[in-house]
Amino acid sequence: MRKLSFGPKRTGATRLLGLMFAALILTVCFAGLSAPAQAATPAEQFISDNVQNGLSILINKQLTKDQRRTQFQGFLLGLTDIKAIAEYTLGQYRRTASPGDQAAFDDAFKDYALAVYQSYFDKFSGQTLQVTGSYPLPPDETVVKTVMIDPKKANDPKPLQVNFRIANKNGRLAVVDFSVEGVWLGEMERSEFTSYLGQNNGDVPTLTAMLKKKAQQIK
Amino acid sequence: MRIFLRLAAIAAGLCLSACSTPSPSALANNDPQEATNREIFDFNQKLDRWTLRPAAERYNNYVPGQVREVVHNTLTNLNLSVTFANDVLQGEPKRATQTLSRFTVNSTLGVGGLFDVASRLGIPEHSEDFGQTLAVWGVGEGPYMVLPLLGPAPPRDTVGLVVDVFFDPTIYIPIKQHILWMVGRQYFTLLDVRARNMETLDDIERNSLDFYAASRSLYRQYRANEIRNGEPDAPPPKD
Numbered sequence: 324m325r326k327l328s329f330g331p332k333r334t335g336a337t338r339l340l341g342l343m344f345a346a347l348i349l350t351v352c353f354a355g356l357s358a359p360a361q362a363a364t365p366a367e368q369f370i371s372d373n374v375q376n377g378l379s380i381l382i383n384k385q386l387t388k389d390q391r392r393t394q395f396q397g398f399l400l401g402l403t404d405i406k407a408i409a410e411y412t413l414g415q416y417r418r419t420a421s422p423g424d425q426a427a428f429d430d431a432f433k434d435y436a437l438a439v440y441q442s443y444f445d446k447f448s449g450q451t452l453q454v455t456g457s458y459p460l461p462p463d464e465t466v467v468k469t470v471m472i473d474p475k476k477a478n479d480p481k482p483l484q485v486n487f488r489i490a491n492k493n494g495r496l497a498v499v500d501f502s503v504e505g506v507w508l509g510e511m512e513r514s515e516f517t518s519y520l521g522q523n524n525g526d527v528p529t530l531t532a533m534l535k536k537k538a539q540q541i542k
Numbered sequence: 543m544r545i546f547l548r549l550a551a552i553a554a555g556l557c558l559s560a561c562s563t564p565s566p567s568a569l570a571n572n573d574p575q576e577a578t579n580r581e582i583f584d585f586n587q588k589l590d591r592w593t594l595r596p597a598a599e600r601y602n603n604y605v606p607g608q609v610r611e612v613v614h615n616t617l618t619n620l621n622l623s624v625t626f627a628n629d630v631l632q633g634e635p636k637r638a639t640q641t642l643s644r645f646t647v648n649s650t651l652g653v654g655g656l657f658d659v660a661s662r663l664g665i666p667e668h669s670e671d672f673g674q675t676l677a678v679w680g681v682g683e684g685p686y687m688v689l690p691l692l693g694p695a696p697p698r699d700t701v702g703l704v705v706d707v708f709f710d711p712t713i714y715i716p717i718k719q720h721i722l723w724m725v726g727r728q729y730f731t732l733l734d735v736r737a738r739n740m741e742t743l744d745d746i747e748r749n750s751l752d753f754y755a756a757s758r759s760l761y762r763q764y765r766a767n768e769i770r771n772g773e774p775d776a777p778p779p780k781d
Contacts, residue, residue: 442748468774480664481661481668504764505767506764514758517570518567518752518755519751
């Protein structure tokens with residue numbers, strides 16, 4: 324009869340298996356550790372409150388589809404600083420654009436951005452956002468970190484990360500950008516717009532016309 | 543035949559564009575071969591529209607969700623050796639431990655990787671590759687590049703792609719060296735990624751003014767986030 328040996332004569336395979344299970348135990352121990360709870364900062368509270376406000380519109384069954392869209396667009400306009408986002412996305416071309424062209428671009432961008440945001444929220448199916456923390460972005464901005472909780476994926480150990488960049492202008496908080504898994508939408512739009520302008524001799528009215536057309540297509 | 547002609551034209555374009563002067567916009571975006579990259583991007587888009595997208599659509603429509611999940615889990619489990627090797631090379635013991643634990647749990651309790659039991663036990667999934675390792679070691683991305691069939695692949699990530707092949711133990715198993723194994727695995731990996739991101743990619747394309755520029759920004763930001771392991775980033779300053 325062969326004796327089972329767990330001493331120094333262990334084979335490479337059993338050693339590897341032992342190492343793997345040791346790793347498993349360590350990981351489970353690490354997973355059990357959690358950070359102590361801290362009081363929410365004003366920016367975190369701002370996002371928490373507005374997530375609830377936004378959700379209450381999205382799940383309100385008494386509203387028709389059009390009413391929901393209108394209310395939600397009003398909510399988004401109150402939550403974000405669309406003008407600041409528009410200015411950012413125009414990049415270096417903002418400096419050379421005339422005030423009239425800038426104003427026309429801001430209007431077209433507002434329609435386009437609302438159409439884009441609305442198209443994302445139209446796919447809403449019960450998810451919610453949970454604030455997990457924040458960090459300051461000098462001089463007067465904060466990034467609020469959240470994770471998306473999807474009821475269809477209970478106990479997901481790696482929920483989707485959604486972060487919000489909050490600006491504080493004279494005590495008024497507003498969202499100036501947001502990211503999903505580290506991809507900032509404003510940065511992506513800026514890259515697109517400046518690339519488009521680069522191919523069209525920096526002509527802002529051409530971009531404005533294109534934005535209007537695109538907003539209609541998305542709607 | 544047309545595809546080969548197109549590839550030949552792109553190759554010729556690559557040679558010619560090496561001599562041409564990049565536009566200021568291309569230089570500003572660290573994309574000196576932008577004109578050629580756009581050509582290759584268009585070619586990849588057409589290839590996607592004709593082959594990969596319809597296949598991914600059929601895959602989503604006709605293959606049950608549970609079966610697709612099993613395929614995804616198996617492919618992910620097969621790739622864990624690459625992630626583990628790069629976790630170690632990056633000096634990340636905690637993440638290496640997680641990867642080893644995921645492999646142990648999913649290969650045993652998860653029946654050879656068919657089921658993702660590790661996630662249910664709270665061991666999160668992450669992915670590493672040698673391109674990320676080079677970035678952690680301080681190697682820059684290099685000029686933006688798009689490769690036929692492969693998509694965005696700046697020099698650092700292209701090198702990473704090649705090195706990662708050697709971290710995959712299945713290439714050292716003689717029976718698995720068969721070309722069908724490699725091609726089949728790569729095809730299902732592509733199909734899985736395309737099918738899982740169908741809606742997201744459609745949304746970005748529909749909302750884009752310039753899908754090439756949007757994809758470039760998306761790729762760079764997403765890669766940067768992967769390199770930081772999802773840790774807080776410093777978004778660009780608002781000027």
